[in-house]
Amino acid sequence: MTALWPDFDNGLLKFINHLGTFQWDIFWGYTTNIVAWIPLYLFFIYLVVKNFSRQKTLAIITTLLFTLVFTLLFTEMIKELVQRSRPLNDPGLQEELRVVIRAYGYSFFSGHASNSMAVTTLFVLFLRKKQKWVYILYLWPLFFGASRLYFAVHYPTDVFVGWLAGFLIALVFYRYLGHTLLDYAAYREAVPDRK
Template structure:
């Protein structure tokens, strides 16, 4: 059963990755670059400050830092626990996958920290600002999907890596948001 899932995952990676073209490579490299999201993060901070004030925004930043740390470290724990090679490090796949950037990243792939972190941020801020900024939730979820897909496009993650990352990031964000609301009620009022 697991072998069948892994085989389908490889097939889907090869199909999706090979849809890419050199004309789109630059776009997906920008999407996948963690620093390209800085303007979005600054905008989210602005919205948080505008709607919650300085004190709550500082608390929000602390919760986001905790959320990203948990998401990122869980990804590392899984990577070194499962030890599934990235497609770009798997010799049996290297000739089948388009590697868009010169550096492939770490050795292991399961699960994608990029997908987990982007879905964590998108979900947390979607809950936080859903009644404050119209359409923001939709934009954030689309952004998270783009970041997650970019990992497949550039050839460094399998679809299952991305899907698992998205699910775990979303779950962590829901838990973290509930903890934030609890903290807010008890200590910030």
């Protein structure tokens, strides 16, 4: 699929990529690594367990899993449909970039951005009435997405659209699946088991 990409994409990417230094490569390398965020995932789960009953926690985790699977599949489907080369694989651009890491597959849109934004948005939506500070969790997808620009494995539009897609997917799943499962959990808690 041929698409017209905005003119600012290459220039902004080169600007961000050329801000890099060896010292910052270490920080951003850690930031872009999914495994490095495991403590944050565990913290998310801890917040849910601490703030909700067992039935509601199960409802939230189920919503999260369905949202994450859908986001992963939707992102990959769009990548295969659009087939935008990554900046590092673009012959007209790769000579102008600092190459620190390699990435394969297609670029549009960023799975790091969409998945992290979807997960964060879900947790914020579920926890916002119980923990007012929870909005600070949005720093995670911002750093995660920015790391993809720093290493020039995605264009800015890949990351911005990824954030937007993840946010919208989370809203839909929260509204239609999350609410339904939470209502069912509340019903199960209110009605004693009949034997």
